[in-house]
Amino acid sequence: MPASAATSDEDLMLAYAAGDAAAFDALYARHKGGVYRYLLRQCRQGVAVDELFQDVWMNLIRARASYTPSAKFATYLYRLAHNRLIDHYRASGQVRLVSADDEAYEEAVAALPASRGLEPETRAENRELGQRLKAAVASLPPLQRDAFLLQQEAGLSLNEIAELTGVGIETVKSRLRYAVNKLRNDLSDLREVER
Amino acid sequence: MSEIDPELDATWRAASREQPPAALDDAIRAAARREVGAKPGGLRAAPRWWPLAAAATVAAIAVGTVQMTPPEQVTPTTITTASNTSSDAAQRDVKPDTDKPSANQPQREAPSPAAAPQALRDASKPAAKERRGAPDENDRGEPGRRRSDSLAASPSAQVHEKKALDSSQQAPPQRVEEAPERERDLKQKTELAAAPSAARPNPAVSTPPASSVARNEAQPFPAAPVPPQSGVDNVAPQAAAAASAPASVPSPAPAPVITGAKLAAQSSATGALSGNMASTGTSNAEPAPAKDAAALEKRAAGKADKVVAEGRKDTAPLAPEEWIKRIRRLIAEGKNEDAAKELLAFRREYKERSDALLPSDLRAFRQ
Numbered sequence: 001m002p003a004s005a006a007t008s009d010e011d012l013m014l015a016y017a018a019g020d021a022a023a024f025d026a027l028y029a030r031h032k033g034g035v036y037r038y039l040l041r042q043c044r045q046g047v048a049v050d051e052l053f054q055d056v057w058m059n060l061i062r063a064r065a066s067y068t069p070s071a072k073f074a075t076y077l078y079r080l081a082h083n084r085l086i087d088h089y090r091a092s093g094q095v096r097l098v099s100a101d102d103e104a105y106e107e108a109v110a111a112l113p114a115s116r117g118l119e120p121e122t123r124a125e126n127r128e129l130g131q132r133l134k135a136a137v138a139s140l141p142p143l144q145r146d147a148f149l150l151q152q153e154a155g156l157s158l159n160e161i162a163e164l165t166g167v168g169i170e171t172v173k174s175r176l177r178y179a180v181n182k183l184r185n186d187l188s189d190l191r192e193v194e195r
Numbered sequence: 196m197s198e199i200d201p202e203l204d205a206t207w208r209a210a211s212r213e214q215p216p217a218a219l220d221d222a223i224r225a226a227a228r229r230e231v232g233a234k235p236g237g238l239r240a241a242p243r244w245w246p247l248a249a250a251a252t253v254a255a256i257a258v259g260t261v262q263m264t265p266p267e268q269v270t271p272t273t274i275t276t277a278s279n280t281s282s283d284a285a286q287r288d289v290k291p292d293t294d295k296p297s298a299n300q301p302q303r304e305a306p307s308p309a310a311a312p313q314a315l316r317d318a319s320k321p322a323a324k325e326r327r328g329a330p331d332e333n334d335r336g337e338p339g340r341r342r343s344d345s346l347a348a349s350p351s352a353q354v355h356e357k358k359a360l361d362s363s364q365q366a367p368p369q370r371v372e373e374a375p376e377r378e379r380d381l382k383q384k385t386e387l388a389a390a391p392s393a394a395r396p397n398p399a400v401s402t403p404p405a406s407s408v409a410r411n412e413a414q415p416f417p418a419a420p421v422p423p424q425s426g427v428d429n430v431a432p433q434a435a436a437a438a439s440a441p442a443s444v445p446s447p448a449p450a451p452v453i454t455g456a457k458l459a460a461q462s463s464a465t466g467a468l469s470g471n472m473a474s475t476g477t478s479n480a481e482p483a484p485a486k487d488a489a490a491l492e493k494r495a496a497g498k499a500d501k502v503v504a505e506g507r508k509d510t511a512p513l514a515p516e517e518w519i520k521r522i523r524r525l526i527a528e529g530k531n532e533d534a535a536k537e538l539l540a541f542r543r544e545y546k547e548r549s550d551a552l553l554p555s556d557l558r559a560f561r562q
Contacts, residue, residue: 024228129210130211151199
């Protein structure tokens with residue numbers, strides 16, 4: 001089956017499950033960057049990112065026979081990535097994405113140290129907006145960062161993020177709001193300079 | 196969406212452009228192709244041709260088995276089951292005798308008990324082969340030709356065919372006349388074994404061998420898988436023997452004693468069977484002498500041979516002893532020509548053994 005741009009992710013995945021290797025290539029080309037960046041922003045160890053990235057796609061390859069297009073393919077793919085990331089956190093002793101309700105989390109966020117981007121020496125180093133932004137995202141609390149990255153890199157809707165992460169949609173909204181506000185604050189000085 | 200800052204979003208998209216290493220891409224794509232090419236493809240492709248391959252294999256094995264199995268191993272078994280009801284007791288009685296290797300049977304190599312039936316068949320083979328003429332060859336050739344036609348394409352099939360033909364030419368074709376021939380052959384042997392004692396007038400000495408002779412005459416081929424016609428064939432010599440030698444040979448076992456009613460029942464059963472057998476291309480006991488006679492007629496050139504052949508119809512089931520008595524009777528009645536024909540028929544029947552079987556006066560008899 002020729003993988004055109006109009007072919008949906010779900011069809012491509014079904015075609016690959018039916019034995020069409022070219023469909024997988026198309027699917028991979030569409031999502032490899034997003035998945036890679038999602039993992040990269042969540043996990044700062046470069047070697048581990050490559051390993052996690054490969055694991056995610058291998059899990060997808062192995063699970064092709066059981067794939068049913070009940071939801072958006074991106075949701076399915078990023079759930080694999082999300083779960084693999086949680087496994088990685090558990091294995092490395094940093095269980096950050098689990099069991100934090102919003103109230104407790106907001107208190108925890110307030111108690112977090114200031115992002116490195118706010119430090120004078122770091123600010124001097126990261127002059128460019130992009131780098132500041134990356135640093136700001138990296139300094140986000142994990143759950144906010146996760147929601148932010150799922151929205152930005154995977155292009156998932158609030159509902160999809162809520163479904164993927166297993167929380168309510170309001171929780172997702174809250175996380176995103178906190179994340180965006182924090183990023184704005186982190187980048188405010190640069191914006192003011194630009195204006 | 197209030198959670199999205201467009202400016203932030205654009206900045207993020209511009210800044211976040213990392214891609215996985217090319218080596219990682221290649222590894223993942225290769226793994227994906229490998230997985231599709233190996234397991235799922237193989238599993239999906241398998242159901243398409245596996246049933247066909249399995250069916251073809253089973254068919255090939257079945258055809259090969261059928262061709263390699265000599266017909267005698269199939270036919271008698273099925274027929275014997277049908278005839279078991281009538282000749283069950285008789286078979287049980289005579290089996291030990293045939294299983295025992297006999298010193299009076301030089302042709303036999305004393306094979307294993309399981310090979311005894313084959314040995315019996317082998318012993319009767321030369322005479323049977325001699326007597327079997329063109330019709331038998333034709334009978335044999337027809338299915339063989341049919342099989343070779345159907346399998347002419349493959350060389351291995353031809354090899355199988357050759358094997359099957361060889362085996363069918365060596366052993367199994369006696370099916371048509373096997374029973375009477377074997378019967379006659381056994382009778383000869385038993386006659387030879389019993390000859391010295393039978394010549395003696397003392398009944399006390401002659402009784403045991405005589406009784407064994409009687410047993411063997413009644414059940415010539417108990418150990419071999421006997422087709423139903425053999426049961427009927429057994430009847431004819433026995434009846435003839437009973438008619439010609441009424442009281443001289445006591446019959447110890449009840450099984451060989453065949454009453455008139457039993458004879459009638461058996462002959463009717465044989466008639467029913469013969470119908471079946473004729474339809475399947477094989478022959479039963481009753482048409483066997485007729486077929487034999489037909490073969491003789493084809494082989495014989497003159498009318499005299501026809502007469503002999505006609506005589507053979509009567510004499511075929513006779514034991515050599517009875518046959519000799521008949522020849523003597525003809526000589527005594529002055530029918531020397533008939534006696535000579537009978538003698539000729541006797542010699543043809545028993546070939547090299549005829550001199551051993553014939554008394555010296557008949558051996559030297561000339562018309």
